[in-house]
Amino acid sequence: MSIAVSIVEDDPQVRSSLAKLIDSSPGYRCVSKHASAEEALAELPKVKPDVALMDINLPGLNGVECVRRLKPQRPKTQIIMLTVYQNTEHIFNALAAGATGYMLKQTPPAELLAAIKEVHGGGSPMSSHIARKIVQSFQKPAAVMAEAQSLSPREAEVLNLLAKGFLYKEIADQMKVSYATVHTHIRHIYEKLHVRSRTEAVAKHLGQNRAFPELSPAD
Amino acid sequence: MSIAVSIVEDDPQVRSSLAKLIDSSPGYRCVSKHASAEEALAELPKVKPDVALMDINLPGLNGVECVRRLKPQRPKTQIIMLTVYQNTEHIFNALAAGATGYMLKQTPPAELLAAIKEVHGGGSPMSSHIARKIVQSFQKPAAVMAEAQSLSPREAEVLNLLAKGFLYKEIADQMKVSYATVHTHIRHIYEKLHVRSRTEAVAKHLGQNRAFPELSPAD
């Protein structure tokens, strides 16, 4: 059976050329086209496509919001964002909302078809630069790495428990040491990481300020 | 100029067949082969390859540790992990350590060559199932999403600032409201997210317990 694809895209030209590409390729069929998120939200649950190509920059409700609302209703429909935006915020928001692929609009037709097949087969296709940005989000800055390295094993253990929101007392119980010891470890952690509170330490530890790297305290 | 590739792999057969593949493909050349992480750490800074293929399961120092130590010395060398492990912990650890690609050993030769080219060209090649797992790590569980949705815009704003480690007073200043208002918002956030402290709220907000989803307080 061919892969059923829906298109959500406001530009009539792009929309019809995508549809044409899909319908003219064996193994694929375009089952619906939508000019707005609102229309897609109304129609897609009935159409039940395998894959949806979703523009981000839609008039009215944007593509990310559309994904966020659509995904709970149609978890099996795999959504590929198709956009010109390469900034990390858009990427993370789209993926967090439930998209499984993220391709740039400039992608050549053959690659786009391959992406549709890949997402339908359990993969997560992305343009190469997008993939690199996602991978980089796992990599902490060298400075943070160096600081983290300076923590002793015991201190690292405490930091992990701190990050889960445990109280000092709970950490003490789990590590089979006294409250005072936990307290001391934490003071050392704060010194080494140059922070003044558990939340700052945790934010640093989780490599955070990922999606929203605006500003931080004491900077 | 062809792409200079080094191989770090303890199995002599796999090692030599990889080398053979690379050397017999135009545009690629195998510049060194290493049977252990220790050897690679000593040699690679001299060899200066463009790309290194790294096994995870090495005797002695493992591949992830090797990457962690190598990357600071050779930031330009792009490292592709080549392994049989598909579990998320290995993947995240490898990427956090500085690997930019993650391919399974069963990958067909043509794809492996494409991956080398891709990583050298600024991408991050990964086997399709690996990519999906990485993307899934951005997607928060439905329950957390629902809770997050219930936050008012103002509360969401407070939560973002909480996540950066600001004090109540600092949040108040930035939002141009009183300490009491921040306090009230935070109490509402805690109620809606079912947490009892800022760190728990932040952990939930950042969709954390990603890499280490062991246990959490009050579970």
Next chain:
DNA sequence: GGGTTCATCCCCAGAACTGGCGATGGTGGA
């Protein structure tokens, strides 16, 4: 009008955290 949600502000008491000051014993390197 009545109900709801939101955003804003206030007081208070108790719990938890932060940051000083200690201390001991063990381990491992210079």
Next chain:
DNA sequence: TCCACCATCGCCAGTTCTGGGGATGAACCC
């Protein structure tokens, strides 16, 4: 041997957070 680091434990003062109890006005919907 001495020094550095680590892990463990203690006390105390001050700060910050948590969780109750209020309150007001505005906006919205039925």
